[in-house]
Amino acid sequence: MIQDKIIVIGGGLAGTEAAWQIAQAGIAVILYEMRPVKTSPAHHTEELAELVCSNSFGAQNSDRAAGLLHEELRRLGSIVISTADEQSVPAGGALAVDRAVFSSHLTSTLANHPLIELKRAEITAIPQDQVVVLTTGPLTSPQLASDLQKFTGMEYMSFFDAASPIIVGESIDRDIAFLASRYDKGEAAYLNCPMNQEQYLQFQQELCNAEQAELKDFERENAKFFEGCLPIEELAQRGEDTMRYGPLKPVGLFDSRLGDFRVPENKGKRPYAVVQLRQEDKAGQLWNMVGFQTNLKWGEQKRIFRLIPGLENAEFVRMGVMHRNTFINSPQLLEPSLQFTSKNTVLAAGQLVGTEGYTAAAAGGWLAGTNAARLLLGQEPVTMPETTMMGALFGFISSASPKHFQPMPPNFGIIPQLPTRVKNKRERYGQYRDRSLSDLETWKQSLLKPVVTL
Known part of the structure; x- marks a missing residue:
């Protein structure tokens, strides 16, 4: 493969995170965002990472599912969560942001990164023979959606969101x-x-x-x-x-x-x-x-x-x-690494793959961006420990029943049970958190010695 730049299609939360992680790995990236050249039924601005629905990322405490996902991403150097922390507004026990400042800050940060080229253009077909991260979200343009259906051989699944x-x-x-x-x-x-x-x-x-x-x-x-x-x-x-x-x-x-x-x-x-x-x-x-x-x-x-x-x-x-949200049938199409099984140089993340929520989109962007960079560097793609919220979430969307697959938010019900049953829910969730963060740190250390593909 002759390629010196990775292509990320879609400038939402997942695409923003993916582009940032690729650049942090020292690789040039072209981030395509169709707005304002072409608008969507739900967006109001042309900023990257625009929050279309709520301005809340969910519960802040790390013994809650969303909060644990926040903390995992903090420890992994997520640009989305660090910016959310910087631009937070009072919201009780939730992490909520000033959405205008949040998106504007991320747009400026990425646009000024020397390894990130932000292109305002619509992509109507998935580039072939290149490492590509697809993060076009639930409002993928009709032309690209049609090409994605040809690529996967499957129709979209959908639901309505407001x-x-x-x-x-x-x-x-x-x-x-x-x-x-x-x-x-x-x-x-x-x-x-x-x-x-x-x-x-x-x-x-x-x-x-x-x-x-x-x-x-x-x-x-x-x-x-x-x-x-x-x-x-x-x-x-x-x-x-x-x-x-x-x-x-x-x-x-x-x-x-x-x-x-x-x-x-x-x-x-x-x-x-x-x-x-x-x-x-x-x-x-x-x-x-x-x-x-x-x-x-x-x-x-x-x-x-x-x-x-x-x-x-x-x-x-x-x-x-x-507006209508569309997503692919990930259990039939994706690996836990967020690579397509039919073409492992194409990765996908965000609501497009059937994860639900802002933080889950950022988490998918982190993993897809990290693995895209590893592919270009000749390294093996990674999967997350199943005991982490990220690992459990991506393990679920890649292995659930395809017949009944629906979008999944972060939750403790998809994490493997503890060795010993804990009846008290708060204590049980605390132990899930402790195990997750411990296993995440061990996993991070293993990445310091990447396995190179021969």
């Missing part, structure tokens, strides 16, 4: 909304809009009867939703109390103005339901409606969401949107 609205902070009534984090964990970083039973039931009925936007190019009856990111109107239609046991649950939220609900005499003051808003930027000028991904028409969003106490005069800077 993003939440963002509200101007000054338009939120602070006499009603109160600052608190659930169970007082971490800084009080969420604005909480309380509802009584009458307000909640009216809100639920309005959601059930609301007009939804037309799905572009697709018929609604063919739509599948990813269960981890259901539109709020879909939750409302699943039952009267579904939202109260989901994103609107009031448990663990205490309004200090009304007294501590944990005290018996104040128990009756607990809200019937609570809508939470998470800080979107460092200055606290913008707030994201937590769990309010939606496909309602924009006029309906404004009408119904202004029924929420505290949001009567809400100003929306971004309405909720819905």
